[in-house]
Amino acid sequence: MPTDTIAALLSRTELFGGLESEELRACAERFHTMKFGKGEILFARGDPGTHLYLVAEGRVRLATATSEGRELSFRHAVSGDLFGELAALDGGTRSATATALSPVTVYALERTALRQLWSTRPKVLNNIVAFLCRRLRETSSQLESIALYPMDVRLARLLLLALGKAQPARGTRVSLELGFSQGELAQLLGASRPKVNAALGTLESAGAVKRTLDRLFCDPAKLAEIARRDDA
Numbered sequence: 001m002p003t004d005t006i007a008a009l010l011s012r013t014e015l016f017g018g019l020e021s022e023e024l025r026a027c028a029e030r031f032h033t034m035k036f037g038k039g040e041i042l043f044a045r046g047d048p049g050t051h052l053y054l055v056a057e058g059r060v061r062l063a064t065a066t067s068e069g070r071e072l073s074f075r076h077a078v079s080g081d082l083f084g085e086l087a088a089l090d091g092g093t094r095s096a097t098a099t100a101l102s103p104v105t106v107y108a109l110e111r112t113a114l115r116q117l118w119s120t121r122p123k124v125l126n127n128i129v130a131f132l133c134r135r136l137r138e139t140s141s142q143l144e145s146i147a148l149y150p151m152d153v154r155l156a157r158l159l160l161l162a163l164g165k166a167q168p169a170r171g172t173r174v175s176l177e178l179g180f181s182q183g184e185l186a187q188l189l190g191a192s193r194p195k196v197n198a199a200l201g202t203l204e205s206a207g208a209v210k211r212t213l214d215r216l217f218c219d220p221a222k223l224a225e226i227a228r229r230d231d232a
């Protein structure tokens with residue numbers, strides 16, 4: 001098992017960041033590797049929360065569904081991301097379904113091992129509290145965006161999150177390959193594909209994005225201007 005690789009990934013997460021190298025290795029040794037094919041379900045809503053997952057390669061969609069079968073994606077997990085933490089922490093059932101959008105390799109930590117880590121390492125316990133608080137704030141912000149803001153504002157905010165810290169000179173566009181379909185983008189925004197397509201058109205007319213067949217070229221400064229709009 002690639003202990004050093006896992007330790008390096010863990011060092012960049014909120015749950016395990018800040019630990020000394022020996023502690024990181026001790027944590028990493030408790031993980032085991034799992035692989036899933038494209039379209040395979042890692043866990044379904046209602047399943048017992050037996051593991052915490054760390055993505056090594058690939059993309060995992062986390063989504064909920066109504067009784068009528070309508071699905072809402074609320075997060076995509078990619079390399080270096082943790083997911084499945086809530087049920088793994090409280091021992092409850094899964095609140096969402098995790099599906100591999102591509103071939104996926106994850107490192108899994110069993111719940112009992114996670115409990116042992118936080119009970120013997122105060123730093124991990126402190127990180128868990130901060131991590132859960134951040135997740136709650138992010139969820140509140142996402143729900144606010146879905147409920148209150150126009151589609152172009154919501155889309156601009158999502159694209160800025162995807163761009164991360166990229167800050168080129170004003171007027172310079174950054175290439176962004178989302179790695180998923182426009183249908184997935186619509187699910188993340190809680191909207192229909194036609195509405196997302198119209199919002200993309202609005203951003204393109206404003207010079208904030210330029211579309212090609214497989215990617216977007218984004219102007220972060222112009223996206224930020226649109227994202228700051230507060231008209232509902």
